[in-house]
Structure formats: structure tokens, C-alpha cells
Amino acid sequence: MSLPRFVFFVAVLIACLGGAAAAHADGGASPAGVQDALRLADAVERRASSTSFAALERFGLEAMARRDREGLNRLYHVTWTILNQGEFERAQVWNDRLMAAAEGQNDLRYIDIARLNALGMRYDQGDVAVVSDMRRMAATGRDWFVRAHASRLTALWMIDHARIGDGLHLLTRAEADIPDGAPFSDTARAGIWEVAGMGLKDLNDVQGAADAFRKFEIDYSNPVYPRPDFDSLYNLAMMAVSVGAADRAERYFAAHHRLALRSDLPTLKIYDASLCATVANLRQAPAAVLACLEPYGEDLGEAAFLARDALPLRAIARARTGQTAAARRDLARLRVLEREVGQQAEINFVEAEVLFAEGRTGDAYALLRAYTLSDRTSAAQAFSAGVHQVTGNMQEQLVERRNQLETASANTRLQLAITIIAVLFMLCAVGAVGWLWRQAIHLRQARRRAEEANRAKSEFLANMSHEIRTPLNGVVSMADSLARRNLDAQEQEMVELIRSSGATLERLLSDILDSAKIESGQVTLEPVAFNLEQAVSDVAALWRVKAEDKGVALHVAFDPALAGQVEGDAVRLRQVLNNLVSNALKFTAEGAVSIAVEALGDHRVRFRVSDTGVGFDAEQKSRIFIRFQQADGSITRRFGGTGLGLAISTALVDLMGGVLDCESTPGEGAAFWFEIPLTPVEAVVAETGASADTVDIAAAPLRILLADDHPANRKVVEIMLTATAMEMVAVEDGQQALDAFREGGFDLVLMDMQMPVMDGLTATRAIRDLEIAEGRVRTPVIMLTANAMAEHVEAGRQAGADGHLTKPVTLASLFHAIGAALQGEDQAEAA
Numbered sequence: 001m002s003l004p005r006f007v008f009f010v011a012v013l014i015a016c017l018g019g020a021a022a023a024h025a026d027g028g029a030s031p032a033g034v035q036d037a038l039r040l041a042d043a044v045e046r047r048a049s050s051t052s053f054a055a056l057e058r059f060g061l062e063a064m065a066r067r068d069r070e071g072l073n074r075l076y077h078v079t080w081t082i083l084n085q086g087e088f089e090r091a092q093v094w095n096d097r098l099m100a101a102a103e104g105q106n107d108l109r110y111i112d113i114a115r116l117n118a119l120g121m122r123y124d125q126g127d128v129a130v131v132s133d134m135r136r137m138a139a140t141g142r143d144w145f146v147r148a149h150a151s152r153l154t155a156l157w158m159i160d161h162a163r164i165g166d167g168l169h170l171l172t173r174a175e176a177d178i179p180d181g182a183p184f185s186d187t188a189r190a191g192i193w194e195v196a197g198m199g200l201k202d203l204n205d206v207q208g209a210a211d212a213f214r215k216f217e218i219d220y221s222n223p224v225y226p227r228p229d230f231d232s233l234y235n236l237a238m239m240a241v242s243v244g245a246a247d248r249a250e251r252y253f254a255a256h257h258r259l260a261l262r263s264d265l266p267t268l269k270i271y272d273a274s275l276c277a278t279v280a281n282l283r284q285a286p287a288a289v290l291a292c293l294e295p296y297g298e299d300l301g302e303a304a305f306l307a308r309d310a311l312p313l314r315a316i317a318r319a320r321t322g323q324t325a326a327a328r329r330d331l332a333r334l335r336v337l338e339r340e341v342g343q344q345a346e347i348n349f350v351e352a353e354v355l356f357a358e359g360r361t362g363d364a365y366a367l368l369r370a371y372t373l374s375d376r377t378s379a380a381q382a383f384s385a386g387v388h389q390v391t392g393n394m395q396e397q398l399v400e401r402r403n404q405l406e407t408a409s410a411n412t413r414l415q416l417a418i419t420i421i422a423v424l425f426m427l428c429a430v431g432a433v434g435w436l437w438r439q440a441i442h443l444r445q446a447r448r449r450a451e452e453a454n455r456a457k458s459e460f461l462a463n464m465s466h467e468i469r470t471p472l473n474g475v476v477s478m479a480d481s482l483a484r485r486n487l488d489a490q491e492q493e494m495v496e497l498i499r500s501s502g503a504t505l506e507r508l509l510s511d512i513l514d515s516a517k518i519e520s521g522q523v524t525l526e527p528v529a530f531n532l533e534q535a536v537s538d539v540a541a542l543w544r545v546k547a548e549d550k551g552v553a554l555h556v557a558f559d560p561a562l563a564g565q566v567e568g569d570a571v572r573l574r575q576v577l578n579n580l581v582s583n584a585l586k587f588t589a590e591g592a593v594s595i596a597v598e599a600l601g602d603h604r605v606r607f608r609v610s611d612t613g614v615g616f617d618a619e620q621k622s623r624i625f626i627r628f629q630q631a632d633g634s635i636t637r638r639f640g641g642t643g644l645g646l647a648i649s650t651a652l653v654d655l656m657g658g659v660l661d662c663e664s665t666p667g668e669g670a671a672f673w674f675e676i677p678l679t680p681v682e683a684v685v686a687e688t689g690a691s692a693d694t695v696d697i698a699a700a701p702l703r704i705l706l707a708d709d710h711p712a713n714r715k716v717v718e719i720m721l722t723a724t725a726m727e728m729v730a731v732e733d734g735q736q737a738l739d740a741f742r743e744g745g746f747d748l749v750l751m752d753m754q755m756p757v758m759d760g761l762t763a764t765r766a767i768r769d770l771e772i773a774e775g776r777v778r779t780p781v782i783m784l785t786a787n788a789m790a791e792h793v794e795a796g797r798q799a800g801a802d803g804h805l806t807k808p809v810t811l812a813s814l815f816h817a818i819g820a821a822l823q824g825e826d827q828a829e830a831a
Helices: 003-021 031-049 053-064 069-083 088-105 108-124 128-140 144-160 164-177 185-202 206-219 231-242 246-262 266-282 286-296 301-320 324-341 345-357 361-424 426-483 489-513 515-520 532-550 570-586 618-624 635-639 645-655 681-688 711-721 734-743 760-774 790-799 811-830
Strands: 528-531 552-558 565-568 591-601 604-611 659-664 670-677 703-707 727-731 748-751 781-785 803-806
Touching: 031 206, 031 231, 031 246, 053 069, 053 088, 069 088, 069 108, 069 185, 088 108, 108 128, 108 144, 128 144, 144 164, 144 185, 164 185, 185 206, 185 231, 206 231, 231 246, 231 266, 246 266, 266 286, 266 301, 286 301, 301 324, 301 345, 324 345, 345 361, 426 489, 426 711, 489 532, 528 532, 532 552, 532 570, 532 591, 552 570, 565 570, 565 681, 570 591, 570 604, 570 645, 570 670, 645 659, 645 670, 703 711, 703 734, 711 727, 711 811, 727 734, 734 748, 734 760, 748 760, 748 811, 760 781, 760 790, 781 790, 781 811, 790 803, 803 811
Parallel strands: 552 591, 703 727, 703 748, 748 781, 781 803
Antiparallel strands: 528 565, 591 604, 604 670, 659 670
């Protein structure tokens, strides 16, 4: 992988997942990033207001008189700019002119560009059959310019279908393919960064998207070409809306509105009205929403092509202003539109608003609850897809680096052979020594590159761990808190499923981030006492809904001899069972999936997952336990999946002291089973004795200082401590924590690791220095952070922390950490 491609890939994908995980009110952007976006908006308005679409078309007519490639590129610019505004008929006219000019000059590059433009117009108008042609040209186009344009079109399709990671990866390859300094290379790069900005916008990464749009609008833009378009203002406004930044959304819309009023394209005024309604909805101004859409009438008239965006806004606004009958009409139209694309969740939210307006609060809350559960599921699936896309691309890089190391090893053996030959043939000694010296240099360079790749991988995995654990903390912690409320049986069951799924998702994240350790056998188990029957029931409950949706029965047979608690790694066990049940359901279209748990004696337990699915033969069995392999070469297209599940499950079962195997007959289903030792808790207690008494932390009147820059994380801890005798003081960075600690009166400090102004490690060192300088008693400090790797724990200990609590946090884990830290303080005072 070339350096530019690697830099582009890492920069875009880190920004991608960082933006997806951020939950700050400003979308995770720094103040500098917000200012960059505002300056970009001002620059776009100045540029667009200095010209017009009429001037753009005059520019195109002048380009038609030229007989060179510059003229063709200008026609390409005119066509694409008009096409981006949704003016398909006018764009078709200019694309025909481009095709005619390219054919007249026999320029194959721009003939292909015109063909791609035609495919893009067909896709924008609903013809998805053209995607295969766009993807083919992205891979095999005649030159880098054609491949770049095909890649941006294909990436737009991927972004439309929630495959943002794949789209950014495709843009990475296209950007690396563009030669530096070649004519029109800036045109190609501008197109690449325009689409990258669209992807980052969908992930609410304010700073990353602003950087991408700046490259498109300024860095790679040709100032000679007129640019009356102002799509970036629309995109920045929509991004500000999605992260709740009302002031910025209002500012971007005002600039967009000024330009739309003076524009000579009617479609831009329609988009402006839709944006007006969206921003008004963010400001909770339903009357303003209705005013924005009023010019287009009840059936939306010319704006009907934006009905899926406008109808939910108008229905909610009508409901909030008491126009329930009109809101019901919009809801009925929206149902018809949504049935075509299968997005029912938004319908639930809109109907809940109508039900509230009608006074049917019970029905409204039921729909909102369904909407919330669906939204959480979609978020979890998005995170899972994002992690899979990122780790898949990282795996490609690791394979490439591993090949370099193998080449380096071969060079080492060759060096030894040449050294022996040099001794035997003294006349060639000088030449051989010189040759060996060059080989040694190459070897050191290859080794250095491999070491740099490993460091980059470690830094990347650390960032992913932090950014993904931050939103996961809110899900797991709030589910844990909800479980402690007085809920009815059905609500309690739903919360328990969320908790169980969150715990599994957390461990899956750890498995992915520790993939290198899995390969080297360095992953360790965490045995705890748990109820085996409950663990198996949790797995079955997690998959029962999916099984019922497919019309497949899900049976569980549990040996009564295994009733009670056993000692083992419950999360690893659930991970293996989840993998096996998931595979069984994936390949079973009808019939049943069965989970059987049987005691074998000597504290060994057999787990068997069988199905009535497609099955496989002996030759296919030889491949399914290999990483990234499937039983059938077409399996990914037919059923999805990466081929990692069984390989990871085999490694985990082996680590737990067991073995995993399978049997199958094609067309008659398959069965996978494994046996592992699980010791009953009674036997463990008899050997090790009862556990030590613990302090009732909840009743302790502690005064706790919490330092965390993330408002959601502060709210999580606040809710957890509400029902206790503790008092919490929350600050936003390490400097504020140090200033508050200097005033005194705190029994314990919970310190985040990554914060602005002053990070948690620096603040902890400063607290310890202050205690020594002023002769204070040592106050326990616990690092409460999403940084979960071993080096992070050691860094906290070196800074003076007494404990390390990794997000996501539950009430039990928080109280355990506080108790351990206080107990350590008592022991130190006694000593």
C-alpha cells in the first residue's frame, strides 16, 4: 500500500468511526473544527454569489468552441454541476454536448466520462441496475481519471446503502491511483473529497466533513471555473441539524436561503424550503415548519420529489399545532411511501406525535418504546458493520505487512548463502560484500516499515476502543440502571435482553481489538460464577425473535443435572454459542434450530447446536474453520458473513480447555458441538473458602469528584449515584478537576483519561504532587475511561491512580471499583 493511500485511508476511517461514536452536542468537533466549518460556509457563499447558472452555461458554450482536452474538462464541469442540482433534463443536454465533442476529438477518456454521467443520471432517477456498470468501470476503467469518476459514483451508491466504510475504502484506492501533478488531477481529487465529505456528513463528523468539503471547495477547486452551486451549505446545515447544533444550522440555512433566492434554478428553492422546515423543526417551531412548506400546497406540488423528507416534518408540525386530521392525512401518504422502501421506524415516531396530539398518551408511549428499541438495534448494527469494515481493511494491511516480513526472512537466508559463496570465491569478495550491504539496508527498511505498521495498528485499535466504548457506555449503563427500576415483566425482559446484548457486544469489541492476541494465543479467560441455564436462556432469547421472523423454531434442551451456578468465562461461552446459533439460523430457511446442553461427568459439559438447513459436505468442512473462509465460494453473496466466527469460536473453545467439531449432510442440516470443563460453584467454595465481606458502598456518604468531558458519561454516573447517599461534583476537564480538588473535601476522584485542556493522567499527577506539597492525606483516584488496553492501565498506575474502571460501566462494577479503592486506602493507613 502506497503512503498516500495509507494516509488517506487512516485519516478518513479514523474520522469516520470517531464521528459515528461521538455524542457531544456539537457532533464531537473541536472549537477549531467548528470555526473551520463556519469559515468554509462563508467561502462557499462568497464564491456562489459571485456567479450564476446562466454564467456557468455561457462558460460551457465557450468551451464547445475549443478543440482540446481543457474544453472537454470544462464541459464535464458544467454537466456535473448542473446534474448535482437535480436538473436532469438540462444536465442531459450538456452531457450530450460533452459526448459529441469527445467523439469529435476521438477522446476515449471523456467518451467514458459522458457514459458514466448518463449512468449517474439514471441511478439518481431510481435505476439501480446501472450500479454494476459503475462498479465495473471503477475497477477496470481505461485510465485513472475514468476510474476516479466511476469510484465517486459507486461510493455514492454505497453511502446511500449504509456501506460508508466500504465507500471510503473505494475512494482511498481511487485517490491513490491519481498521479501527482498530472493535468486535471485536481479535478479528480476534488470529486473524491466531495463524496468523502458526504460520507463523513452522514456520520455526523463535523470536523472531518468540513475538512473534506474544504478540499473539494477550495484546495482542489479551479478558480477559473464558475461555481454557482452551494451544495456544501446544504450538507453542513443538515449535519448541524443531526447533531443538534441549532445556531450553526440556522447560520448555514440563512446563507443557503440568500443564495437560493437569487438562483435561477427552481429546484434549489425547493431544496431550500425543505431545509427551512428541517431547521425550524430542530428549533421546535412547528408554525415555522408549516410556513416553510406552505407555498407548495397540500400535495407538495413541485416539491413532491422530496415528500419522504417533507411529510414527516409537516405531519409532526401539524400534530403539535393541533391539526390532527391534517397530520393523519400526511401520515397516510407517508405510509404509502415508506412501504416502498421498508423503513417503518420513522412511521412509529411520526404516529406517536399524532397520538400525543390526540390525547392517546398510552398508545404514543408504546410506539415510542418500539421506536427506541428499533433505533438502538439499528445503532448496534451500524457499529457492528463499521467495526467489520474497518477491521477487514486493517486485515488487508496486516497481510501485506506479513508478506513483507516473509520476504525479509527469505532475504536473510539468501544473505547467509551469499556469505558462504563469498568465502569460497575470494575474487568476488568486494562485489559480494557490496551486494550484502545493500540487502542489509533493504532488510532494515522492511523491518522498520513493519514496526511502523504495528505501531500504527496499535494506535488505531486504541482509538477504536475509546471511540466505540464511549457510546456503548451509555447503552450498557442506562440499561443497568433501568433494570433496577420497578418495571413490569415485559419491560424487565426487554431491559435484560439489552443488558445481555450489550455485554456480548462489549466482549466482541474486545475480541476484535485483540485479534493479534487471539492469533498468538495470548487471550486470557476471566472465570466467574454464573448460572449456566440462565446464560443459555439469554442466548436463546436473543435469537428467538429472528427465528420467529424466519418461521424457524428454536428449541432448548437443558440437562437438570447442571442446575445451579458454575465457574467459567460466561461471556466467552455466550460468544461461542451466539456464533453457532447465528450460523444455524443464517443457513436454515425452514424447520428448527436446537440448542442442547448435557452433563458428561468430571465437571465437563457438552453444548450442541443443530439445524435443518442447507448443510455441507466433507470437502467444505475442511475450509469452514479457517479464518476468512466459507463452505461455499458464493456464500457471502447468498448469506453474508466474513468467515471469522467459527475460527474465533474454535480458538476460544480451545482456550477454555475444550474442542469444537461438527457433522453434516448436504441438504439435511448440520450440527456443531463443543465440550468444556465447568466446575460447580459449590466445589470452588469448598476449596477456596467464602469470599470476604464487602462494604455497603451505596450507604456510604461519600463526596465524589467526577472529571469527564463527555456530557452523556457525566449523566450516566449521576443517574447511577442518585439513589445512594453519595454527593457528586462533575467537571469537564483535568484543569477543572485540579482546581476543584484544591478546594478540598472529596473522598474519591473518578478521572477520565482523554479530556481537553488537561488530560486525566496529567491531572492525576498534579493531584498527587499537590497532596505531597501540602501534606494532605492521599485521596483514592480511579481512572474511569474508554481506554481499555494494558498500556492504558499501566499508564494510569504510573500517574498515581488507585484503580482502572473501563467503560461501559454498570452499577455493580462502579461500586466494586469504589470499594476496592477505599479498601486499599484503609489498608495503606493501617500499615
